[in-house]
Amino acid sequence: MGVSGRRRTITATTMAAMLLFTTAACGDDDPPGPTPPTSSASASTPPGEAEARAAITTAYDAYRTAYITAAATADAENKDIAKYTYFPLRSDLVTALQQAKEQGVTYEGTPTWKVEITSLNLGGTPPTAELNDCFDTTNWKVLRDGKPAGSPGQAKKFVVTATAKLIEGAWYIDTSTPHRDQPC
Amino acid sequence: MLTRPARARLLVSITAGFLAASALLAAPAAADYVYCPPDGGECYIVIEDPGTPGGGGDNPGGGGGNPACSWQSKPVDCKKGGAWFDGTSGCYYELMDPQPPAGDPMWMGHDPNAGDIYWRGQCLPGALKTPNFPEFRTTPPPGYGGGMTPAQLAARAVAMLPIDGPDIHTAPDTGGEGLVGLPVWMWTPTTISTWGPAEATAAIPGMSVTARATATRIVWSMGDGTQVTCNNPGTAYRGSYGHKKSPTCGHVYQEADENYTVTATTTWSIEWWVVGGGETGTLSTTRDSTTTLTIEEAQVVTG
Numbered sequence: 001m002g003v004s005g006r007r008r009t010i011t012a013t014t015m016a017a018m019l020l021f022t023t024a025a026c027g028d029d030d031p032p033g034p035t036p037p038t039s040s041a042s043a044s045t046p047p048g049e050a051e052a053r054a055a056i057t058t059a060y061d062a063y064r065t066a067y068i069t070a071a072a073t074a075d076a077e078n079k080d081i082a083k084y085t086y087f088p089l090r091s092d093l094v095t096a097l098q099q100a101k102e103q104g105v106t107y108e109g110t111p112t113w114k115v116e117i118t119s120l121n122l123g124g125t126p127p128t129a130e131l132n133d134c135f136d137t138t139n140w141k142v143l144r145d146g147k148p149a150g151s152p153g154q155a156k157k158f159v160v161t162a163t164a165k166l167i168e169g170a171w172y173i174d175t176s177t178p179h180r181d182q183p184c
Numbered sequence: 185m186l187t188r189p190a191r192a193r194l195l196v197s198i199t200a201g202f203l204a205a206s207a208l209l210a211a212p213a214a215a216d217y218v219y220c221p222p223d224g225g226e227c228y229i230v231i232e233d234p235g236t237p238g239g240g241g242d243n244p245g246g247g248g249g250n251p252a253c254s255w256q257s258k259p260v261d262c263k264k265g266g267a268w269f270d271g272t273s274g275c276y277y278e279l280m281d282p283q284p285p286a287g288d289p290m291w292m293g294h295d296p297n298a299g300d301i302y303w304r305g306q307c308l309p310g311a312l313k314t315p316n317f318p319e320f321r322t323t324p325p326p327g328y329g330g331g332m333t334p335a336q337l338a339a340r341a342v343a344m345l346p347i348d349g350p351d352i353h354t355a356p357d358t359g360g361e362g363l364v365g366l367p368v369w370m371w372t373p374t375t376i377s378t379w380g381p382a383e384a385t386a387a388i389p390g391m392s393v394t395a396r397a398t399a400t401r402i403v404w405s406m407g408d409g410t411q412v413t414c415n416n417p418g419t420a421y422r423g424s425y426g427h428k429k430s431p432t433c434g435h436v437y438q439e440a441d442e443n444y445t446v447t448a449t450t451t452w453s454i455e456w457w458v459v460g461g462g463e464t465g466t467l468s469t470t471r472d473s474t475t476t477l478t479i480e481e482a483q484v485v486t487g
Contacts, residue, residue, distance in 0.1 A: 087318065092223075094266075125287035126287065126288055144228065151218045180220065
């Protein structure tokens, strides 16, 4: 996702001009940083939204990656889970990993996902976002004692909805709800 | 490791993650069930192992093995991940890090400067609270960070109990002289300190534990090798009873001795509980008292 990288204070009087400038000049005086805006960060995008969208997507990807890594060895101590997720999701994930360890269960392979931000409330207290993912577990297998342990007849590719919350300047995924009855 | 030769596969579809999580420990029945992880991973069959509370195989009895934590009189893990067990509620708590931002609904209207939000995660069967909720607290939950558990606080309360050995009374009494072959009566007046019930409460911020002690018996070591067990405080002697035997607690010496040492040991049965509900326990302790008796040969015994 595109990010304007523009973090300096923009006064109200210059905002419109700056937005036009951003569109026209594509931020050629931007400080070094992430990629300049693409079509998704258009002139109608309020300041900060593109950064927020990118940060939320990054947090979601990082949460997924952290959990996949942790689930591969049933490692409930994985530090990245706490870095990118928040309660109640964080507690749910750790509990799931503790149970996996007690049950002798690990996950092998990697799922794929395609997440979109469906709503963003930057003015909220705190700012929040809603996400919609098409989560594909086809190549992510649960094993017990090295043998496939998945219960029969379950959905492989389905909708996951999630929410994100901004806390102390960082976005966290705080809920993640699989809808196993909603294929995608 | 976790396989069982003939396992009953009762498949119960559980959609809510916390239900499965709370079924982890000390589930009442051996029911395997399909568990679907909260993040969307493949569902699998959870194999219940009621013989091993706290999970089987890889984690027998849990990490650490600190016996200080118990719930419904069974040992439980004091710490699971970043969460600590609270024996007053039966739930695990974790200080939320970072704290929710000011204005977040998780504060439930509380002032962020007045306390902290803890995440109440797993709750064991029989817990007094519901799992998976944020909880505002002005002090950490009991037991948090290795703090005092109910059992440890109970030990303090027990030490404070105003209980003692018997207030020994005998007939004949210590100053008098008994005779071989005649009944000796033993008793203690029943007061809070000799027979109970006696209570004491120990408290730390966020937790109080009350211990209640009740005497159940007194074992009288009579000094002649005899032990007399009385499940009562005995009966006070009166002159009008003459040479009758005590109806409840007595002894007859067969030999004379100027200095029988009598030791009376009271067994106290103690129950303790967290004030307001939570973990409970029982234990027993003893207290003793000593006196001396003089028994002389009977010179003349006449009807």
